[in-house]
Amino acid sequence: MKIKGIGGEFALIKRITKFVKDKDLIKGIGDDAAVIKIGNKYLVITTDTLVEGDHFSFKWFTPKQVGKKAIEINASDIGAMGAVPKYVLVSLVLPVDIDVEVIDEIYKGMWEAGKKYNTKIIGGNMTHGKQLVIDIDMIGEAKKENLKFRSSARPGDFILVSGDLGASTAGLNLFLNNTKDHDYVKKKHLEPKAKFYKVKKFLKYINAMIDVSDGLASDITRICEQSNVGAIIFKGNIPIKEETRNAARAVGKDAVDYALYGGEDFELIYTVSKDNLGKVGGFLVGEITKKKGVRLYSNSKERLITKHGYDHFLIK
Amino acid sequence: MKIKGIGGEFALIKRITKFVKDKDLIKGIGDDAAVIKIGNKYLVITTDTLVEGDHFSFKWFTPKQVGKKAIEINASDIGAMGAVPKYVLVSLVLPVDIDVEVIDEIYKGMWEAGKKYNTKIIGGNMTHGKQLVIDIDMIGEAKKENLKFRSSARPGDFILVSGDLGASTAGLNLFLNNTKDHDYVKKKHLEPKAKFYKVKKFLKYINAMIDVSDGLASDITRICEQSNVGAIIFKGNIPIKEETRNAARAVGKDAVDYALYGGEDFELIYTVSKDNLGKVGGFLVGEITKKKGVRLYSNSKERLITKHGYDHFLIK
Numbered sequence: 001m002k003i004k005g006i007g008g009e010f011a012l013i014k015r016i017t018k019f020v021k022d023k024d025l026i027k028g029i030g031d032d033a034a035v036i037k038i039g040n041k042y043l044v045i046t047t048d049t050l051v052e053g054d055h056f057s058f059k060w061f062t063p064k065q066v067g068k069k070a071i072e073i074n075a076s077d078i079g080a081m082g083a084v085p086k087y088v089l090v091s092l093v094l095p096v097d098i099d100v101e102v103i104d105e106i107y108k109g110m111w112e113a114g115k116k117y118n119t120k121i122i123g124g125n126m127t128h129g130k131q132l133v134i135d136i137d138m139i140g141e142a143k144k145e146n147l148k149f150r151s152s153a154r155p156g157d158f159i160l161v162s163g164d165l166g167a168s169t170a171g172l173n174l175f176l177n178n179t180k181d182h183d184y185v186k187k188k189h190l191e192p193k194a195k196f197y198k199v200k201k202f203l204k205y206i207n208a209m210i211d212v213s214d215g216l217a218s219d220i221t222r223i224c225e226q227s228n229v230g231a232i233i234f235k236g237n238i239p240i241k242e243e244t245r246n247a248a249r250a251v252g253k254d255a256v257d258y259a260l261y262g263g264e265d266f267e268l269i270y271t272v273s274k275d276n277l278g279k280v281g282g283f284l285v286g287e288i289t290k291k292k293g294v295r296l297y298s299n300s301k302e303r304l305i306t307k308h309g310y311d312h313f314l315i316k
Numbered sequence: 317m318k319i320k321g322i323g324g325e326f327a328l329i330k331r332i333t334k335f336v337k338d339k340d341l342i343k344g345i346g347d348d349a350a351v352i353k354i355g356n357k358y359l360v361i362t363t364d365t366l367v368e369g370d371h372f373s374f375k376w377f378t379p380k381q382v383g384k385k386a387i388e389i390n391a392s393d394i395g396a397m398g399a400v401p402k403y404v405l406v407s408l409v410l411p412v413d414i415d416v417e418v419i420d421e422i423y424k425g426m427w428e429a430g431k432k433y434n435t436k437i438i439g440g441n442m443t444h445g446k447q448l449v450i451d452i453d454m455i456g457e458a459k460k461e462n463l464k465f466r467s468s469a470r471p472g473d474f475i476l477v478s479g480d481l482g483a484s485t486a487g488l489n490l491f492l493n494n495t496k497d498h499d500y501v502k503k504k505h506l507e508p509k510a511k512f513y514k515v516k517k518f519l520k521y522i523n524a525m526i527d528v529s530d531g532l533a534s535d536i537t538r539i540c541e542q543s544n545v546g547a548i549i550f551k552g553n554i555p556i557k558e559e560t561r562n563a564a565r566a567v568g569k570d571a572v573d574y575a576l577y578g579g580e581d582f583e584l585i586y587t588v589s590k591d592n593l594g595k596v597g598g599f600l601v602g603e604i605t606k607k608k609g610v611r612l613y614s615n616s617k618e619r620l621i622t623k624h625g626y627d628h629f630l631i632k
Binding site for chain 1: 336338341344345349350352354355356357359361362363364365367369370371403405407409436437438439440441443444445446447449451453455
């Protein structure tokens with residue numbers, strides 16, 4: 001059995017995941033990060049990997065931007081748990097012919113992005129391989145009452161997103177097509193930022209939360225699967241900037257597809273009960289339902305949407 | 317500037333390392349693992365990477381052995397800090413054509429090795445790339461009084477190792493040369509084991525400690541650099557099994573070189589004051605000196621030995 005194809009990653013994770021019982025393990029595999037209780041503190045731990053040619057290309061990324069991205073995407077996972085980043089370990093797989101200046105710049109980017117969050121690099125590892133791989137482990141801390149899981153969405157909750165979607169994928173597609181201009185979406189692709197500061201003030205009203213790493217369709221599916229619920233997304237309410245629509249049009253694509261299946265926006269998706277809707281910010285894009293499956297509502301019609309967001313195994 | 321060549325890794329680490337000030341950071345970059353204080357608990361965190369073709373080859377490793385190795389080498393780092401492993405995060409970079417059965421077996425190996433230490437896989441990440449990369453993050457816990465650092469060796473301390481050296485490298489060289497038999501050293505290469513159980517009973521008498529991942533010369537140099545001391549190693553006292561000497565001879569090599577520069581034995585090197593020598597086990601191989609540099613004593617002569625142990629950047 002090969003892992004190629006839609007859903008390969010999902011099937012694989014299910015196959016190798018074991019149920020772990022541990023009194024101090026608050027959340028294991030299946031969320032943006034694991035949560036362990038250490039004394040009376042809650043530690044949130046995540047790991048994410050950037051592979052050259054898959055997650056970034058030096059054709060359009062500077063090494064410093066790559067370093068920043070490595071930190072931001074992990075900070076995004078930590079933030080999606082309701083935690084704040086604290087410490088970082090960096091594992092590098094380096095091709096033997098890489099310039100040290102490139103590594104210097106990657107580290108500069110990591111320190112610069114880390115500084116924003118008062119996050120420090122405290123360890124790591126270096127070895128060599130055929131292509132550059134940057135693996136980040138990030139450790140954050142959360143107050144118990146702030147911890148947010150994918151599994152806490154309830155039927156009747158509204159679904160909100162913290163900002164506009166699809167821009168990063170639009171940017172990537174412009175780069176892949178050598179298309180000029182459209183600086184807004186290109187910058188969104190080159191300089192992603194964790195967005196947890198946007199929800200900080202109203203965290204207590206949020207039921208379930210996840211960050212948009214693989215697209216709205218894929219990431220809301222993760223909430224639904226973990227919460228044992230379904231969702232309906234109102235197509236017309238998905239926040240997409242005019243710049244993103246224009247950029248998509250320039251390469252003959254639909255910006256809604258980028259928002260649903262593109263990923264790497266690192267906005268947050270969160271669910272809120274009707275009573276609390278007035279107390280939170282963000283864009284209302286749908287509703288959690290008892291009925292399973294994720295459906296897209298448009299022109300008075302509903303259709304099931306699949307979870308095949310930005311499937312890393314599909315990208316060549 | 318390219319990172320090829322002897323000492324490239326050392327120079328690079330110095331270049332990108334920043335001094336980190338943080339009240340809860342007990343030990344940052346420069347030891348087997350980082351140590352942070354969470355409430356009144358001491359958390360020890362390490363990361364280590366296995367790259368196919370560099371750290372293992374499926375020509376002689378089974379996928380299960382690879383999984384076990386990934387856990388054991390990280391457990392060795394945690395143990396070298398005086399801590400016990402608790403939790404694991406697994407980041408995989410998978411070639412698109414890998415069989416799922418291979419990944420199943422790698423995970424089986426990881427669970428099996430983890431079980432020995434009551435260590436659980438609580439999270440991870442998966443993506444694809446040109447070659448298989450297994451990056452493990454391991455989190456352990458230590459009592460404050462058990463924490464051991466590379467930086468605590470004192471002039472006059474004796475240097476001990478917990479077991480015989482050179483066997484793993486001997487095994488690797490037999491595989492590379494397609495040499496038959498010599499099962500002892502081959503098994504040592506294929507099934508490395510963390511050895512911290514060997515020093516558990518007398519931890520309190522140990523001053524500085526490190527695990528042998530890159531060879532006695534390289535790893536004692538790390539202790540010396542961190543402790544601002546030197547060392548003398550008595551060549552005749554390095555514990556090397558007859559099986560290892562025979563295996564080295566079979567490919568025209570000297571087993572002492574394997575012990576000094578080979579690595580991956582995962583025995584522990586530790587220093588103990590003269591007063592405490594009678595209270596610890598292990599093989600006495602040398603002495604910590606005020607005089608800087610690491611010297612090898614043999615036939616009434618001393619010579620400086622360099623730290624270029626198993627330099628991953630030198631291995632093709």
